Amino acid sequence: MNTFFSNKKAIAIFVLPTLLLFTVIVFYPLLNVMYGSFFDYKGLTPQTFIGLEHYKRLMTDSLFYTSLKNGLIFAAIITVYQIVFATILAFAVNNATMKGRSFFRVVYFIPVVLSITVVCQLWLSILNAENGLLNQFFEIIGLDYQQDWLSDRYKAIFPISFTNAWQYMGYHFALILAGIKSIPQTYYEAAKIDGASTLKAHLKITIPMLAETYKFCLIMAVTGGLNAYTNMHIMTSGGPGTSTYTLTYMMVRSINKTYEFGYGMSSAVILVLECLLATIFINRLLARDRIQY
Amino acid sequence: MAKKRHLISHTIYRIFLWCYALFSLYPLIWMGFNSLKNNQEIFETNPFGPPTAFRFENYIKALSQYNVPQYFINSIIVSVATVTFTIVLGMMFSYATSRMRWKGQNIAKIYVSMGMFIPIQALFIPIFLLISRMGIVNTHLSLILPYTAFNLAFSTLVFYGFFRSIPFELEEAACIDGAGIFRTFFKIIVPTIKPAIATLIIFIFLQSWNEFPLASILISDEGMKTLPLGLLFFQGSFSTEWGPMAATMVIASCPTVIIYILFSNQVEKAMTVGGAVKG
Numbered sequence: 001m002n003t004f005f006s007n008k009k010a011i012a013i014f015v016l017p018t019l020l021l022f023t024v025i026v027f028y029p030l031l032n033v034m035y036g037s038f039f040d041y042k043g044l045t046p047q048t049f050i051g052l053e054h055y056k057r058l059m060t061d062s063l064f065y066t067s068l069k070n071g072l073i074f075a076a077i078i079t080v081y082q083i084v085f086a087t088i089l090a091f092a093v094n095n096a097t098m099k100g101r102s103f104f105r106v107v108y109f110i111p112v113v114l115s116i117t118v119v120c121q122l123w124l125s126i127l128n129a130e131n132g133l134l135n136q137f138f139e140i141i142g143l144d145y146q147q148d149w150l151s152d153r154y155k156a157i158f159p160i161s162f163t164n165a166w167q168y169m170g171y172h173f174a175l176i177l178a179g180i181k182s183i184p185q186t187y188y189e190a191a192k193i194d195g196a197s198t199l200k201a202h203l204k205i206t207i208p209m210l211a212e213t214y215k216f217c218l219i220m221a222v223t224g225g226l227n228a229y230t231n232m233h234i235m236t237s238g239g240p241g242t243s244t245y246t247l248t249y250m251m252v253r254s255i256n257k258t259y260e261f262g263y264g265m266s267s268a269v270i271l272v273l274e275c276l277l278a279t280i281f282i283n284r285l286l287a288r289d290r291i292q293y
Numbered sequence: 294m295a296k297k298r299h300l301i302s303h304t305i306y307r308i309f310l311w312c313y314a315l316f317s318l319y320p321l322i323w324m325g326f327n328s329l330k331n332n333q334e335i336f337e338t339n340p341f342g343p344p345t346a347f348r349f350e351n352y353i354k355a356l357s358q359y360n361v362p363q364y365f366i367n368s369i370i371v372s373v374a375t376v377t378f379t380i381v382l383g384m385m386f387s388y389a390t391s392r393m394r395w396k397g398q399n400i401a402k403i404y405v406s407m408g409m410f411i412p413i414q415a416l417f418i419p420i421f422l423l424i425s426r427m428g429i430v431n432t433h434l435s436l437i438l439p440y441t442a443f444n445l446a447f448s449t450l451v452f453y454g455f456f457r458s459i460p461f462e463l464e465e466a467a468c469i470d471g472a473g474i475f476r477t478f479f480k481i482i483v484p485t486i487k488p489a490i491a492t493l494i495i496f497i498f499l500q501s502w503n504e505f506p507l508a509s510i511l512i513s514d515e516g517m518k519t520l521p522l523g524l525l526f527f528q529g530s531f532s533t534e535w536g537p538m539a540a541t542m543v544i545a546s547c548p549t550v551i552i553y554i555l556f557s558n559q560v561e562k563a564m565t566v567g568g569a570v571k572g
Binding site (some may be wrong): 008088095108251292 | 299302303306307309310313314316317318320321323326327335336339382383385386388389390393396397401404405406407410411412414415416417418419420421422423438439441442444445451452455459466468474476477482499502503505506507510520521522524525527535538539540545546549550552553554560561564565
């Protein structure tokens with residue numbers, strides 16, 4: 001039996017392909033990003049070590065601040081939207097007396113499985129200034145609120161964030177619903193005997209018991225938001241001007257347009273740090289008491 | 294009194310559920326409607342309602358005038374290969390780290406599961422440089438390799454959990470019967486973790502079918518584009534042909550929506566299992 005479980009040849013065959021692929025495509029690039037950010041590298045020219053120059057340049061680059069700000073706005077909007085709606089909807093759907101629960105579950109989740117390109121194009125046509133659905137809708141109900149939703153440099157980030165929030169709300173909804181289902185019914189029975197109302201039971205039992213689920217939802221929404229790229233790329237190409245740039249967008253531009261790989265990698269390092277800080281912060285925030293049942 | 298209050302709150306909840314359902318579904322229904330309309334109907338005569346005539350020529354146009362079938366084939370090749378590699382590699386790796394005995398098995402496991410916490414976007418530049426240096430830009434492999442690598446962390450964690458829950462008597466019996474490790478693994482162990490495999494197939498398929506940012510960097514050749522990338526040809530062309538555009542969007546959405554409707558429980562489990570693993 002021992003020779004069976006410590007068959008060296010078998011272990012090598014089982015383990016090496018994964019280790020190799022992971023090292024080459026994930027781990028080595030991670031080191032490369034950190035290392036590369038200290039070098040001036042434009043693809044064809046040889047690399048020259050320039051220390052913290054890229055970081056100094058970032059600090060004076062207004063595009064960097066725009067990108068940072070947009071990432072934060074985007075993350076804040078999708079986090080609040082998704083978690084608030086997901087919570088309310090999951091609580092309502094979980095209610096045993098509610099009819100059509102499986103219908104609601106399917107409907108709320110469907111946008112999640114769509115390609116982000118499809119969702120962006122779909123909302124582009126809904127938000128279109130001339131004959132988009134939204135403006136036509138305002139016209140029909142007699143509201144004078146028609147506008148060119150994506151061409152205002154101060155407001156464009158909001159419809160873009162909304163599009164992403166709309167698409168992935170269902171993901172958080174499914175997570176929270178699964179979380180609620182895993183809470184033992186005995187807690188609610190006890191609360192009922194004590195005379196607690198449904199709302200009170202939710203506030204005192206469900207939400208605290210969901211701490212782990214919320215932690216995961218928050219980390220997903222916040223880091224996903226900070227990494228935002230696709231929505232901006234498809235809906236506004238970073239515009240109007242550079243008003244909807246994000247850090248990932250800046251980085252990708254350094255691949256496609258300016259070939260400043262070293263500079264792009266320094267924004268990638270900031271991105272990693274940002275995500276790391278957000279994850280640590282959320283973990284701290286919700287780490288008070290680990291729940292066990 | 295309490296009952297009445299309950300009824301009111303129940304009704305409010307119900308209205309809210311229906312409103313959000315409409316809000317979630319209507320844009321998709323509208324997309325389906327548009328795919329059967331012409332520009333005049335979409336813009337002027339009938340922007341909101343179902344089509345008055347079914348213009349299937351939009352679908353024919355989408356399939357014949359644009360590169361949609363090619364994108365579709367590329368997406369299938371990339372997704373199927375990614376799913377296969379990720380499942381096979383992840384399964385073997387987790388088996389070796391969870392049940393076999395060797396030095397460094399824990400380190401190996403932790404090393405690969407680190408992948409869960411690395412923001413993929415941050416690695417785009419070195420991956421782009423690496424793929425260029427390997428000379429495989431604009432090939433299917435340039436997407437399959439990174440997609441597989443990115444999904445490995447998650448799949449090894451899921452498989453690891455499953456392998457830990459199987460009794461060791463399985464291998465003992467097989468060993469006594471004289472089966473070697475490979476035979477035991479593929480004939481006896483793999484069938485016992487079918488639920489994990491099914492879950493991961495769905496999860497990885499959805500991920501790779503819909504992936505956009507990395508594909509947008511690595512693929513510029515028209516004939517190699519995957520669907521999410523290929524669909525961009527309508528970007529900014531609002532006034533031209535909305536019907537075929539909507540038809541293309543419907544075609545691109547069909548595989549994932551059909552999979553979801555057929556296996557909705559399984560899909561949600563696949564997506565939420567990430568929460569269980571990560572949390």
